[in-house]
Amino acid sequence: MHNSESNSRWTVSIRVAASASPKFHKPPSSSKLKTIIIVSALALALALSLLSFLMWQKYQLPPPVDTSVDSPDCFLRMFSCMELKLATTNFRSKLGSGGFDCVFKGSLPDGTLVAVKKLEGSRQLDKQFRAEISSLGNIQHANLIRLRGFCAEGSKRLLVYDYMPNGSLNSLLFTSNSKKKRKVLDWKTRFQIALGTARGLVYLHEECRDRIIHGDVKPENILLDGNFSPKLADFGLAKLVGRDFSRVLTTTRGTRGYLAPEWISGLPISPKVDVYSFGMTLLEIISGRRSVDLDTEDSSKYYFPAWAATQIYQGKTTSIVDEHVAAEADIEEVRRAGVVGLLCIERRKR
Incomplete structure (x- = not known):
């Protein structure tokens, strides 16, 4: 250590143990870096695909009804075909039939009795379905049949009404x-x-x-x-x-x-x-x-x-x-x- 009036500079020497000295890692090679990126991308894609499938399965919506008829502004329940199949015991109890539909008695999980109208045919199927949804979806009256909900999966069209015990x-x-x-x-x-x-x-x-x-x-x-x-x-x-x-x-x-x-x-x-x-x-x-x-x-x-x-x-x-x-x-x-x-x-x- 040296001191001088004309030159006030200090020189300090510190001895450090070899085990405490910092270590510098050698950067990975380009081939390893590419492998890491590819594996990470595949894992992310797989996770997103799985998440998308689960969301689709939970919130799967029916195909849109013809846009020429406005959707009802009410909160009609949207049933799945499986729900209505279980409710009607595989459409076993037939109440009646018309030109393009058959009506079956059913029971919801809470015990509520319903009448499930299964629309059939080709030309009239979507036309009748849209008409009933548009007509009954927005109205309620003591002397009009109540529409509880509907099902529209693929080509299947079903309407769910209150059950009328005394028939027609x-x-x-x-x-x-x-x-x-x-x-x-x-x-x-x-x-x-x-x-x-x-x-x-x-x-x-x-x-x-x-x-x-x-x-x-x-x-x-x-x-x-x-x-x-x-x-x-x-x-x-x-x-x-x-x-x-x-x-x-x-x-x-x-x-x-x-x-x-x-x-x-x-x-x-x-x-x-x-x-x-x-x-x-x-x-x-x-x-x-x-x-x-x-x-x-x-x-x-x-x-x-x-x-x-x-x-x-x-x-x-x-x-x-x-x-x-x-x-x-x-x-x-x-x-x-x-x-x-x-x-x-x-x-x-x-």
């Missing part, structure tokens, strides 16, 4: 079991079914956000819950027509015997076609017989509305009511209901 009005109104008819569909019950059905149609035509033409009102499409409260069902032919009814419908068709003249004459279609169908149905509720019945022995009753109009005009109202309920029926209610039914189908009044 058709099955009870025209049953051959007269004892059952007297016990179940007495006049009071029939009158309430007629009123409830009318309320459901008023809601569709006047009160819901988008006015709806049902298009196929008939006893087969009036379902009865445990209290025999009516629920309009089968909206496969329903049409959203907006608030001003400015669109002319040309493709919807109802059922023979309930089909309004507008469909045949080519006139603009409005909710009046449902009014006509309701009128024919109302006369059937009153009489317990088909409004158009070519098999009847009395030729004057082939077209029941014309015969009924004559009877009411002549003051013979009792003769138009079902003989099984005539004794306990309120004849004034029968007369009023009969007049309403006839006005519904009279072209000049609609």
Whole structure:
């Protein structure tokens, strides 16, 4: 160590043990570096692929419905095909069938009974599916069947509704079991079914956000819950027509015997076609017989509305009511209901 007045510099020497000296590693070769990068990339890709598969499996969505129909703004439950297969015990209990669908009884895991409509066919399948989703997805009313959810996986289309324990009005109104008819569909019950059905149609035509033409009102499409409260069902032919009814419908068709003249004459279609169908149905509720019945022995009753109009005009109202309920029926209610039914189908009044 040296010190000087002219040069104040210090020199310090420190001896360090060899074991404490820092070590410098030799950088890896380029081939090893490439191997590390490749292995890391493969591991990352595998992890991302596995994560994507798990997310897809958990949140797999059905193929989109045709964009020409708006998706419902409600929170309908989206069922898987496996869920509905289990709920219906592999579609074992059949409730009924139509031209393009079969309906099966089912039970959800919480015990709720449902009716599962399995749509079939090709041309009508997607059309009917979209119509029912659009029509029922956004509406709720005491006299309209409740749509709980749907399934759309691949080519499968299913709709899930509340189960109606008393079946359709058709099955009870025209049953051959007269004892059952007297016990179940007495006049009071029939009158309430007629009123409830009318309320459901008023809601569709006047009160819901988008006015709806049902298009196929008939006893087969009036379902009865445990209290025999009516629920309009089968909206496969329903049409959203907006608030001003400015669109002319040309493709919807109802059922023979309930089909309004507008469909045949080519006139603009409005909710009046449902009014006509309701009128024919109302006369059937009153009489317990088909409004158009070519098999009847009395030729004057082939077209029941014309015969009924004559009877009411002549003051013979009792003769138009079902003989099984005539004794306990309120004849004034029968007369009023009969007049309403006839006005519904009279072209000049609609």
